[in-house]
Amino acid sequence: MYKVLVLSGKGGTGKTTIASSLIELFDSKVFGDVDVDAPNLFLLNRLEVTDTQDYYGLKKAIIDPEKCIKCGKCVEHCKFKAIEDYQTITYRCEGCGVCEFVCPAGAITMVDNVCGQTFEAIDANRKFYSAKLKMGEGNSGKLVTQVKSLMPEQDTICIIDGSPGVGCPVIAAMANVDLILLVCEATMSGLADMKRTYELSKSFNLKAACIINRFDLSLESTEMIESYLKEENITLVGKVPNDSNVVKCINQGLNVVDFDIPAAHAIRETARNLKKIIERG
Ligand code: SF4
């Protein structure tokens, strides 16, 4: 299985549109969405969720008011200010267990905490895996790792839609992939964000390719992106024009590459170029 992780330094670059198109063009048998804060690939690829599992993050402290003698030691030792009026403020609790350790009355218990769900959509031809983290919960990197561990090895090009940014979920997503596809919008901020993502990928020694999306928004920015790619020896696999038909397709939950529009032609060309890199291994 050859794993391609689709990334962008920031949201709104068209990353998921590109990922869903590549899934269709490569006829991927196994694919995933590890943007666990806002997964939406399943919408574009018309997938029906077939199973969900609770995901447990760090435990949370619970105080038993019957046992609590109001000594205040837990409040004093909690570095996260997660205890007030002898009750835990759950969203602040980091599950470190210090309060349980210092409590002289045995009034504190650490309990399991469901902080999200993994989900999958499996049919006769395709296996899709993703997850959704509850709002305000941490451990996104661990959840990404969990989703990736669910993906079975198969002889296919596996497209993984990653998170924007350079935080924990992106770092976790980069582990054990074969190539990152950077989706860069033709703006100066698009270039700056892509640079950060690419710099991060260097510590994983990953092969990288780039697609410039909406390249005609600013030909000057596109030129600067292309010269950065040359400097860094990153293969430019495609340039997609700004095409108003794309938004119409997305709004109807339809895949761009199912239509005879300029953006679809460019994405098909991108897929052909990417395939050549993959075949070279
Ligand atoms: S487990 Fe840690 S973070 Fe949570 S309330 Fe106790 S001391 Fe605070």
Ligand code: SF4
């Ligand atoms: S340390 Fe234990 S007994 Fe003391 S206030 Fe906290 S919960 Fe109550």
